Amino acid sequence: MVKKIVLMTVILSMMMSIVGCGGGASTGNNTNDSSTNSETDNKDSSNKGESYETVVYSYATFNNIPSNDALSSVEEEINKITRERIGVEVELMPINITEYGQKVSLALQGGEQIDIFESLGDFNTSVSAKMAYDITELVDQYAVETKELIGEEILAAVTKEGSLYGIPTYKPYALTPMVIYKQEIADELNLDMSQVKSIEDLTDVLRTVKDAYPDMTPLVPVSPGDSGIYRTVEEIDFLSDDYLSPKGVLQGDSLTVVDFYALPEFMEKAGLARQWYQENLILQDAATTTSTAQELMASNNSFCYIASYSYPEEDTAASLSSQMGTKVGAKRIGEAYLDTSSISALTWMVSSMSDVPEAAVKFLNLTFTDPDVVNLLIYGIEGRDYVLDENGQALYPEGEDATTVPYTAQISVGTLGNFFIMHPSQGTNEESLAWEQEQNQIAKKSPAMGFTFDSSAVKTEYTAVSNVINQYLAVISTGSVDPVTAVPDFIEKLDSAGMNAIIAEKQGQLDQWLENKE
Amino acid sequence: MINKNERTKKERIKKRKELANTSSLLVIALPGIIYLLINNYLPMFGVFLAFKDYNYIDGVFKSPWNGLKNFEYLFKQDAFMIIRNTLLYNLTFIVLGTIVAISLAILMHELGSSKRVKFFQSSLLLPNLFSWVVVGFIGFAFLNSDTGFINNTVIELFGLEKVAWYSEAKYWPVILTLVYLWKMMGFHSIIYMASIAGIDQGIYEAAQIDGASKWVQIKSITLPMLKPTIVILSLMAVGRIFYSDFGLFYQVPMNSGAIFETTQTIDTYVYRGLMELNDVGMSAAAGLYQSLVGFIVVITANAIVRKVNNENALF
Numbered sequence: 001m002v003k004k005i006v007l008m009t010v011i012l013s014m015m016m017s018i019v020g021c022g023g024g025a026s027t028g029n030n031t032n033d034s035s036t037n038s039e040t041d042n043k044d045s046s047n048k049g050e051s052y053e054t055v056v057y058s059y060a061t062f063n064n065i066p067s068n069d070a071l072s073s074v075e076e077e078i079n080k081i082t083r084e085r086i087g088v089e090v091e092l093m094p095i096n097i098t099e100y101g102q103k104v105s106l107a108l109q110g111g112e113q114i115d116i117f118e119s120l121g122d123f124n125t126s127v128s129a130k131m132a133y134d135i136t137e138l139v140d141q142y143a144v145e146t147k148e149l150i151g152e153e154i155l156a157a158v159t160k161e162g163s164l165y166g167i168p169t170y171k172p173y174a175l176t177p178m179v180i181y182k183q184e185i186a187d188e189l190n191l192d193m194s195q196v197k198s199i200e201d202l203t204d205v206l207r208t209v210k211d212a213y214p215d216m217t218p219l220v221p222v223s224p225g226d227s228g229i230y231r232t233v234e235e236i237d238f239l240s241d242d243y244l245s246p247k248g249v250l251q252g253d254s255l256t257v258v259d260f261y262a263l264p265e266f267m268e269k270a271g272l273a274r275q276w277y278q279e280n281l282i283l284q285d286a287a288t289t290t291s292t293a294q295e296l297m298a299s300n301n302s303f304c305y306i307a308s309y310s311y312p313e314e315d316t317a318a319s320l321s322s323q324m325g326t327k328v329g330a331k332r333i334g335e336a337y338l339d340t341s342s343i344s345a346l347t348w349m350v351s352s353m354s355d356v357p358e359a360a361v362k363f364l365n366l367t368f369t370d371p372d373v374v375n376l377l378i379y380g381i382e383g384r385d386y387v388l389d390e391n392g393q394a395l396y397p398e399g400e401d402a403t404t405v406p407y408t409a410q411i412s413v414g415t416l417g418n419f420f421i422m423h424p425s426q427g428t429n430e431e432s433l434a435w436e437q438e439q440n441q442i443a444k445k446s447p448a449m450g451f452t453f454d455s456s457a458v459k460t461e462y463t464a465v466s467n468v469i470n471q472y473l474a475v476i477s478t479g480s481v482d483p484v485t486a487v488p489d490f491i492e493k494l495d496s497a498g499m500n501a502i503i504a505e506k507q508g509q510l511d512q513w514l515e516n517k518e
Numbered sequence: 519m520i521n522k523n524e525r526t527k528k529e530r531i532k533k534r535k536e537l538a539n540t541s542s543l544l545v546i547a548l549p550g551i552i553y554l555l556i557n558n559y560l561p562m563f564g565v566f567l568a569f570k571d572y573n574y575i576d577g578v579f580k581s582p583w584n585g586l587k588n589f590e591y592l593f594k595q596d597a598f599m600i601i602r603n604t605l606l607y608n609l610t611f612i613v614l615g616t617i618v619a620i621s622l623a624i625l626m627h628e629l630g631s632s633k634r635v636k637f638f639q640s641s642l643l644l645p646n647l648f649s650w651v652v653v654g655f656i657g658f659a660f661l662n663s664d665t666g667f668i669n670n671t672v673i674e675l676f677g678l679e680k681v682a683w684y685s686e687a688k689y690w691p692v693i694l695t696l697v698y699l700w701k702m703m704g705f706h707s708i709i710y711m712a713s714i715a716g717i718d719q720g721i722y723e724a725a726q727i728d729g730a731s732k733w734v735q736i737k738s739i740t741l742p743m744l745k746p747t748i749v750i751l752s753l754m755a756v757g758r759i760f761y762s763d764f765g766l767f768y769q770v771p772m773n774s775g776a777i778f779e780t781t782q783t784i785d786t787y788v789y790r791g792l793m794e795l796n797d798v799g800m801s802a803a804a805g806l807y808q809s810l811v812g813f814i815v816v817i818t819a820n821a822i823v824r825k826v827n828n829e830n831a832l833f
Contacts, residue, residue: 288774
């Protein structure tokens, strides 16, 4: 009997270790990594003798994670400023963008110290899960400059029931749908892109390209399953939903919450996508390809994609050209529209479990007001990680690039602190900065600006509806299915998944909010 | 009195001897046991999270109770489809997997122990070492509708119409089963090969003298001797019947919405549904639900096995 049990255990544990390696490895290793990181960092700072409060600043980076040495050298530079100005030391915790949300929430659950973190479109859930500290009073005390800089109107987007839960990154907020195309082909075929004013105008351009290059698929998706066309439905307030997965929305000046997919405009755009699909104008695998627009554009058989950017046409084109290695142009095909989520999507929050909330807010204030701090965070140390050209614009030292300098977070530009006080990166048009700041003011704003939706009452419905959207949105938006039958199916499935409960809950909260506002 | 004392003493000695015999085995198993405790038993205490409305300030213990609300979403709308998919795939995998693994093991064993057997073994095991992401892309290279291998060679050869594999749900039960078999069979067959190697050669020799053909030997010696292993492995697989291999069902279909009808399982449903909400309580509820059903199923299956043949039961 004992033998049998022992044998069983051996087999079991063998099986387990194999199964375990496959499944749990990814999350398990990650937490280990970050905990060892912070341990060594803690040691570093405790050796310095003097005692300051330490703030852990966790940010998402699109670049490589720098080595510990490079990181502590930047930390040290920042600390020189912060010790003097606010009596605080900072510990940087860059996390790769793809695993940022998961890592931060795991770390906070595990009781690891993270004092400042950012939302990547999930501001709302962070607040309803009580991850964010109520900083209303702290901001008045320690971050007055930031509050003035950003302004009440924008801060309203991250205020819930009178409590301020974060500070949105100060950057161009207004996203405008644009078509990004290869300049070379447009010149060669004498395409007048300035005449493309809406997505409907694009069809003829795509056809011309297709005629000239029959082997080419002119339009590629911006990200898997996202042809970009439903972004061109105008004046939509997503009411706190992820804009890649809209649910109940407001349209224009109306204050009635509606199902996004039941809008006639959605059907229209879906029909357009289908037409493109049938004429072979859009990548046939658009719904499932895992390549990004940048990769697809780098190949020779594509012409353009549709995406939303917050910079002027010229700047967008310049910055994308350098990233893609081929000259591209950008043309706006819609108007900018500001709603609460376009602001709260990137919000800096203080962790509700932070032991040093005052110090955290003081440091946050610096990231919005002190150019040196922001430049250190984004570009690293001058001379080593970047140099300035004669116009004061940042570029990599000669012979170096993003992968060889010890520290850089350049691609995260515009996600942390104040975008307008950093060194502009090379090729930026100075006038654009003014234009962008102006856009923040003049872009059309949703009537529900400042309203945030709390989804906790309809969580069950949210999961079911998210799954239905996952199933249909990509194939409809890329034209892979016939919208005449697919859209009604889609709407019907959404209804039975509880879309109406979500809309009703949204409407209820919105009415309540409007009432309180008056 | 003396008698009784002596008996307990004897028993104690006997027990000690047994322990001495098995202690080396226990030591070998120790890392596994410790792993099992840390990885599978320690987290169990968090099971009550499934009944809580988790928030970060109150933490694990103080978050308010939530009744069965966290479980509701598992029984909404698509519940039938995802449970059907999970169960049917797992049953197929258990049945087909066992058959294929045993056939492979027997074939390998019959080849003896030459170099080519080593080669076959290694190449059969190779897919098992790939990550699902890689397997997903190998699949994509085959099935991609524009540049995929199948559409450009096989389909063309037969002069058929190109198939948009990633948007036709009906093909996926076959595709997923094939991919699963290709990836997992090498590993499974190794377990059976080890069992076959343990069968006394004398039995085969005796059978040969009696004039038994290879086929009869397999049917009447190998298979009956493998029965305990088959039962143990199947019972363990049955215990996980409510789980699905996340990599297989998420990576291989390339997250294509059009084929959810046949590729959505409980794990992928939970993952996709909670991506946006990131809700701790609801994820815990899904885990508890899966393991509870798995537990009930495995207990029932074991009871049935015990009724039929006590020797083969797990416990």
